[in-house]
Amino acid sequence: MKSLKDALAIIVGLAALVFGGWKFYSFVNTNGPDSRDMWWAIGCAVVFFVCGLIYFLGHVNKEEEIHITQ
Secondary structure, eight states, X not given: OOSHHXXXXXXXXXXXXXXHHHHHHHHHTSSSOOHHHHHHHHHHHHHXXXXXXXXHHTTTTOSOOOOTTO
C-alpha cells in the first residue's frame, strides 16, 4: 500500500462490508424484520462503494507511458 489513504479506504471498506453483511443477514433471518437493519445494510454498501472508488481512482494514470518519439 502506497499511502495512508489507501490503507484507510481498505480498512473502512472491509469493515463496512462485514457490518453490512451482518445487518443484512439479521434483516433476512428474523421473524419480524426490522427496517433499521436494512437501512444499515444499504448505508454500509454505500460506504463500501465510496471506499472502493477512493482506492481505485487513486491509482489512475500513475504509470507514465513511453511514447515512440521520445
